[in-house]
Amino acid sequence: MEVATAIMVLTIAVTSTAFIVLVISGIKEKEKDVTGFSRIDRSVGAKLELMVSILRKLLLTPSALIIVLTLAVSLAGMAVLSDESRSQSAFAVPFIKVESNLTVIKLVNVVSLNEVLSTIESLVTNTTGMYALEGVYLVKVVDKPIRVEGVRIPKLVVVGVDDCCDGVYLISCETHDSPDPPFVCVDEDKLRRYLYADSALPVLPIEAFIGNRPVFPPLTSVIVASLKDASRLLGYEEPVANVVLIRDHVPPSYVRKLLENLVSEVWAVSEKGTIIITSKPVSSLKEVMLAVFLSIAMAVVVSSAARSMTPRVEEVANKLMISGFPSWGGAIIYYVVVMLCSIIAITVYSGVAIIIGLSTSVGHLILVGAFVLTTLAHIPRTTGFVGTDRAKEDYLSARIDGCVINAFLEDMITAIKRTEFFIVEELTIKRDDDKAFVRSKSIFSETWGIGVDIEVLISSVDETSCRVEVWANDWSIEEISASLTKSVRSLALSRIRSVIELWRLGYSHSP
Amino acid sequence: MPRLKRAVVVGIIIGVVMGFVDTYGYAVTGYTTAELSLVITPVLVMVVYRLLMKSVPPPGEQLLASLVAVGSSLSTTITSGMYITYTMLAAMVDPETIGLPQWLYYIGSLTPMHFLFYIFATASSLSGVLLAYAFSDHFISKERLRYPLGVAASLSIFISRAVSSKEVILVFATGLLTELLLGVLGFPLLDITPSLQGIVPGMTFAVGSDVLVFLLALMLPLSVTAGVALGSISMFSVVLPVMAFAGFFAAFPGMGVYDIVSSAAPITSSFIIGYVIVITAFYFLSYRGAFLSSLRFITKTRETRLSFFVALTIQLLTIILASVLIVQNSYFSPVFVPVIFFVSFLLSIVTMRMVGDTGTASQALLPLGTATILVSGARGAMPYVLADPYTGVPMPQFMAGTGMNVIKASEKVGAPKRQAVGLLGLSVMMFAPLTLLYGHVLLSTYGISSSRLNLSRWIPIVAWMSSLYSGGEGSIVLPAVVTGAITFFIVLALTRYLKSLAGLSTFAFLLGTTLTPDMGILFAAAALVKFIAYRMGTDVYEALLAYASIALAGAGAGIMILTFMSALGVV
Structure with missing residues (x-):
């Protein structure tokens, strides 16, 4: 652990030093003047007002x-x-399996134990009496955490079991090995005996599925008590329940009756998998057909x-x-x-x-x-919409007779600088004996976020003539269609082109 | 007071508040304004300057003050965010079984080891910012990437200077009030998924009301917004129904959108792994020349060279620490140490590239890191805690992406780049202990099942983590990996040969596959609005961007108010 601590301290030291060095060295850096976004074009408001008035009319x-x-x-x-066309539905869950057949009945709401028994037992025992009532439970996830020995149980699921201990609350010894009464700590195997009707299926609520695997709350978050005590803990005056387990499967006709009486879901679990029958309304093919017919009628109108x-x-x-x-x-x-x-x-x-x-x-x-x-x-x-093409770089090349590189360069710089449509952000000029290079980065002043980079290379061909090559490349912060940026690029190039044309015509060095 | 000092003081004042807001917001909603704080804080900075200093700072100073505050928000994702996540994990599975050390989660008090580890993890994550500094010229100048969040931050700075104008106040207030109203109503969600399961199991459809996401989508370039929408819709309308039909995950009638999302978590993660492997290889092959010349350039300049090698040293130290701490783990082969190191570096680079398009990479690329560790045969929590950027603590990729946005913003407003990067790093380090303390205080006060600190949203991811740490059975689904890889080629072919999809970002598509469908629909709506505004003229389009950035700042302030109201029990 000492080595680990040393590595951690070393990493912290290296990182802090690196950033301190960056801040200190950055103090010498100067803030650049930038052309910021300082206005929201008034024409936008006018355009939107026009749109609103048109839309209102339409x-x-x-x-x-x-x-x-x-x-x-x-x-x-x-x-x-769709409300009328929906019905109960059944779906198979092949990955929830148990060793012997079980029926799990989940009620919509918590109801009194007597009511549960009268509803369920009448349905079950009215048949042949062969279905054994495995257990009645109260399963509830509690929002408020409780303290045991001053330690907060972070998440709580209270399970009331009909044949459990009276007067005590059972919790896992994993987190609390000697709690104060009425809490009693038991090992998790004992808790499992109360919660699992089968080794694969607890009565606990499913919190989520990860892939095909259901996720149940950990036993460290569970309190098991008798139905009477659990109901009292949750603030009910009389014993209540919401889950019933029946050994073996109940015939479909009884399932339908069950779903009509207080029940939200019936799980038929076997070694082959689980069939879940729910009273929740589920869309059917009939509903889709109805929607199609209604859509056709709507489409006509x-x-x-x-x-x-x-x-x-x-x-x-x-x-x-x-x-x-x-x-x-x-x-x-x-x-x-x-x-x-x-x-x-x-x-x-x-x-x-x-x-x-x-x-x-x-x-x-x-x-x-x-x-x-x-x-x-x-x-x-x-x-209809006009299609857009990808922006391209423009390239110009021309030979100018009677060219004086310095004078031509000066005109070129003037043309780039003196324009009401662009703000020159960067301008690089390089001059050699028989060559000159100008690079400019200009921002279109009428809108924000569009600009043009222009590079001009002037090279002498012989003593009296020179070749000029121009590259113009537009850019935009946001995606602007090629047709729009092309217009901006053409506007920028028009100034350059005019200088070239004037020189070709012999009008040199404009004032 | 000198400019830098003034910026630091204002930044600290805002950072102290934002750290708490982000800790609480991250824990309860799972979403954080941490990445968006770059856009939100300049407006808050301006308000504080006007109230306390009675002055308007220059743009550069405003950004520097914002970065100090942003550091607090960013540190919450590493410190309090992961502290709460590991506390949930420890409550779900026996920490000893998965080898989760006590200094990672809540045990009643914060020990020196808690502080040491989380500050170390913060330092390790910051290697990403140094990498961003080294590669900034490559991505911004050579690849000419937009970094929309960086641009949005600069917009926010310039527009907030006109804060006295009626329009700006009106738009800010609209964003704030809309967020508050929806928050009080509980962010209504129209979810058709439960009834959809009876017809097409696994398909999800929901329309959400997350203003923050909608405004962010408006800020991104149209091709990106459309790509994210397409990715999300394709994932939840095509890929998942096919996978559910094949029986790879549970999809029952009655399951809502978030039930399906959690049930399909192994599928989406596996899909992403396949997609990321191919897109990473493709990207590096396409840009190999540019990268080689950039690497040569980085090693030639003193500052970038130093930054690059310090970043690599920090990442290496983290991997060495991982090896030292898991040396007893007989399943973990040391051969994989350089592989994990290399993948982590690679993911940092690709994250910076992706953020250039999408503004935020979320965690879209990171499952590849998880898969690498899983394939190495590692068992238990420690290898993941230290070396997995997805489920672990050091997150250099996240920091690298944010670092690039910061650099872009500093270039746009003309702030000194080195100072901006340096201040960001130092503020993250400075706020790390405080935000860890915030997380601890929240857990001490509320526990993990209180309605005031409802952490139920984290159950699926924590369940997935526990399965991963226990050996990963079912965590990676091979057919989904293959589907992800094939999907990349389909998307690439469509963007190359289908004119209407030309220019669509393949990275944006990937981000879309990680978002829930309600967000995908919001992105689709935003794309439609942008499409119409764009056709109305560039001036309308610009105004939309400008107003969206201010409304985003307003909505962010709304989230802050909601957080306080929720903590006080008002909502």
Whole structure:
């Protein structure tokens, strides 16, 4: 352990030193002036206001209203129909196995022991009397931790067992070897005898599944007591229970009756695996079929409404195009209108569903999917999106006769610097006898996050002429389409190009 | 007061509060604002400066003060976060059986060994920040990666300077109030998964209301947001139903989205391992030339060389410590020590690359580290505690990713890079003992089953850890590993040959597979909003980013208020 401690101390020392050195050496570094984001373009507000006024006009049309109502009514109808079409379901769990057949009956709520016995026993003993009642339990996960000998039991599951010890609470000796009464510590094998009807299946609640393996709470978190004592510990006045174990399997007809009476789940466990029959409503194929039919009906109505909306959208888009909106503005407007319609419809449905207690199911997913597909099919075709290509680097090359490198370089620098569209962030100039190199990094001043890097290499070909090569590469902080960045790149290059053209025409050294 | 001193004082004031908030938030919700604190703290820094110093700091100073506070948030993931996790593990399985030493979890008091180990683990994790410093030129200048969280942090700094403007206050308040409202309502979740199990077992669908995630998705580039959404939807709509049909995990009617997520944990982890193996190999093969030249460059410059070798030395010391502490473990072969060291280094590099695209790598790449240790035949907790970045304590990968975001932010605001990195490292170290103490105080006060500190969310991961430490039977599912590897090639082919998916990030897809479907849906919604805003013009798109970053800061402040309200029993 000494070696381990030494390594730990050494690591801490090395790391701390490294960062202290970095901070100290960083003090010499100067803060750079940067062009920050200091404004939110006012034109955005105007553009959004325009959009809002357009949307308001389009949303207050009969077509939009029909779309909203159709979707909301379909969703509500689906909820009502799906509630009726759902039923109890059974599913197999092959990996929970026991040596002998068992039936585990789990009740929806905790109920009094007498009521449990009258419900279960009447169903069981009314048949042939061959089913043995293995045990009645109260299983409850407790939120509040308790203290034993001043030590907090971090998580607590209280299990009341009908044939357990009276007047004492059994806990595991793993954590508490000599607790004060009424707690008594027992070894975990003894606890297991109360909790496991079979070596593979405790009456404890399943906390989670990891893969196919159920995870039960550890025995160190469990308190076992008699039903009477456990009920009292949990604050019930009379003995209560919520789990019943029956040796052997109960016939399906009785299971159905059980599920109608206080019971939420019946587990039929055997050496081949487990069948879990639940009263929880589960979606069925019938529900899916209903959703498909309802979707078709909804699609017909929504299609007509969307189609009647299209000319109006196109009309607005055409007007906007004259004001400088892109050609695919109509599609955007259509998208936003449809999106808002669906949000309104879903909000209305959700409100109604919460108030009158409707449930959400797979059918709703199918309906919303069908709605999206239907509306997508009606995007104004004349105003579809323009595709984008990947940005490319621009390269220019030209030979200039009558070239004076110094003068040409000066013009080039002026062209790069003197522009109202760009802010030059970096400018590197290198001059050799027969060569000059300029590299600039400029930020487009009209928007944030777009810039252009330009490299210019001027080399003399002979005494009177030179060759100029220009590389321009655009970049953006965010993804901006190639068509947009190309415009910015072209704008930057136009200045360079003009200098080259002027020199080629013989107008040298502009003031 | 000199600038640096002022920044440190303000940073410490905020850090003391944020450390508590993140400890509590991490324990209860499983999510932490630690990675996002880089975006949130600049706004808080500005508020403190205005209130206490009656001045507006320069952007560089604002970032440095933020980094001191961020150090506190980051340290919680290593100290209090893991302290609480191991306490849960010790409550679930007998610590002696899995060889979990007492100085890792709650035993009633904090011993000097607790402090020594967790500070060591913090120091070891910080090797990632040094690696980030060494490789920053490669990733930022050569590969031109965006590091969206770094950019968001710089945006947050620049916009918070206009904090008096009505728009900024309105957007900040909207983020804060929305988060508070949803928090009071218990973050409503529309979960169709229980009824879906009757038709397609294993498929999940849920719509969540996590504002923080939605705003983060808005901040990321569109190709990344769409990639994350596609990854999540593919995982929970295609991969898991197929695996459930094959009987690899339990999917019953009535199981909710989080039941399925925990039940499918071995499948998702295995899937990720397959995907990560292939994407890592592919990435290094594609960039081998650039990496070799970067390595040459790193060794030529004094500072980067020093940083690189110190980082390697710290990682090596950690592995040596792991070997020393588990020397009695007869199952563990020393041959694997260099392999584990190499994989850890590799994961740090790939995490930095992934964060360049996605802003946060979450823990998407780390199961590969777990698999390496499992394959080495190691048994018991110690090899994992010391060498596994996924279930263990030292997390150099997480720190490397955050370090890159910090460097990007410092470049954007013009702050001295070395000072930024140095301050971040020192503040993480400084806050480590305090945040460990926070974790201890919370456990002493609430235990691990109180409704005020509801740790039930951690049960699946802790159960998976216990199974892993006990030998790993069923922890890795080979068909899922193969599926993960094949999926990478499918995604790669789609992005290469399908025009509509061109530019989609394969790393973002991977991140998506690790997120729950409710978050995947939020990412899809964010992608749609970004798509529309982008088509409305670059100015609208920029405004969306700017407002999203301020709203994110507001939502983060909302989480802080909710945490205090929850701890006081108000909600």
